[in-house]
Amino acid sequence: MPRIRIAQNIKTAALALSIALGVIAHHGRAEAQELRQTVLAGGCFWCVEADFESVPGVVEAVSGFAGGTVEAPSYRQVTAGGTGHYEVVRLTYDAEVIGYDEILRLFLRSVDVTDAGGQFCDRGPSYRTAIFVDGPGERAIAEAAIAEAEAALGQAVVTPVLDAAPFWPAEDYHQDFYASDALILTRFGPRRKSVAYTLYRDSCGRDARLSELWGDEAAFAGGH
Template identity: 75%
Template sequence: MPRIRIAHHLKIPALALFIGLGLIASHSRANAEEIRTAVVAGGCFWCVESDFESVDGVIEAVSGFAGGTLDNPSYRDVTRGGTGHYEVVEITYDADRLPYQELIHLFLRSIDVTDDGGQFCDRGDSYRTAIFAGSAEERAIAEAEIAAAEAQLGQAVVTPVLDAAPFWPAEEYYQNYYRSEDLILTRFGPRRKSVAYGLYRQGCGRDARVSELWGDDAPFAGDH
């Protein structure tokens, strides 16, 4: 069987292509390593999703549940109580553009960190706040940010740092609620989800309380 030979004039372009593909693969792996997720509980997951999808460096925010004992819970399961789950948002972000420390800094100033019974008009265990740390490094960063928040406010922060827990996405109906144009029936009559969300957020007093607590450092309160 004849041996296959590569002509000399083809060796250099072929080698350059091989090196180029290697560099692209290496660059893609490096980029992938900077795409991370963070899970936080800040009361109504629609509000946290809305806030963080406006942040530079955030790729996606998904509403869901974490911290409980029931696998793949439904919204009804969680709101009925007894599952131990928090309403949470899984935030996928580019750590090159948005360091974890900055993400937690923004999160703490988007909630009422002094309330351990829920958030704003939403009361009960599923609406409590929390940070789910995925590593010892994340826990240390989150705890340092909590200490800084306590120093700024001059009072205790009740938001705990918890170990990472399985994340269960909520049903499709609850995703991207704040910008959905789907019509639903509300106590005000038929409204688009985005309109109903705005009415809910204002009526619940979220931004008013966050502004009262954090003043000009509230990153999202003026956006709604």
Template identity: 60%
Template sequence: MNPHLREIKAAALAMLIIVGLCVNSSRAHAAETETLVVAGGCFWCVESDFEQVKGVIAAESGFTGGTVENPSYKQVTAGGTGHFEAVQITFDPAQVSRAQLLHLFLRSVDPTDAGGQFCDRGDSYRTAIFVTDPAQKQIAQSAITKAQAALGQDIVTPILDAQTFYPAEAYHQDYHKSSEIVLTRFGPRTKAKAYKLYRDACGRDARVQELWGKDAPFTSGS
């Protein structure tokens, strides 16, 4: 065989091996991640809370549970679509488990309120946990049972079959840390500052702290 041709074949074989390793590595990484979809009132707040958790790779604001395809924020908050404001949490189960995330979730909301969350009222702001199979449902039910025993009050957060998750508009993603300027009732503010003002005014942390005390994972008093 021509030495030059032999070198070309060897190089091509090496390239194929490298590509194969990259594909396998990508598949392995994808297999290592899982997703959890929860509704906890304002999705900015849930996204902000769970991005702090070790093992969480991403948290994306969106909508799920309704009948309208690819709804807008305006449609959902106006009512009638059946959608919840929700967050899709992508996580590494080797670092944090589904059960641990649900433990944190239930203690970061008011799971005794069936009419919304804090200052946000209406169906789109209700709490919920979405599951895809019996195993996930069992984990969610166990988390609710433990939270109810710890709280000493009935928890009304339902466990619902997962439906299509629709990401919210780009405007809403990472709202809590954006430096983009928006006009608020307090005047021009960065989104990050506007988010903080909204969260404080809505009473989220105060109510969670009142309910859960030292077990509230994301409030300044915990």
């Protein structure tokens, strides 16, 4: 084969490869642009994380803290009180699969929106519910979701809509607690974290209260 033709074939192959890589990179960027985040406070972050990691379109759920005055607080600091933080979960979701409004609809039906003093057996400021919003667009959607929940429930919703605040991840010990096989010592004796989580959730009455409050509309109730 003449050298000129070989050179032309090499150039053609290189051009095709460049175009293919460009398409892949563009597709990757387009997908990345659809990934969004929101921060929700729903009492025990183990439970919120476990609930939402089962939702199609939710890519990641990270337990942490938000809304306080101390940088990088520890779990012990937050639960002791005085830092102003909520236990929260930061959700990363694909907006092409699930919308922000649907996430909020599920969230409001997965917590006791009538309780301003904590959630279920967990009491105190760090266990209060809240929706943290980024800008007026999200605030409008959140306020509409709360109004819809009030109408469906026939009661006032005390869950506030708060401006976005710095998010601080909780210690590794708390991440994916519900799914871990690591052994820990509990009041029931040595148990895997996943078993301890189920025992905690049942004894705390989370699902029972949600079923009582929301009936058939309760989200995640009965599922661990």
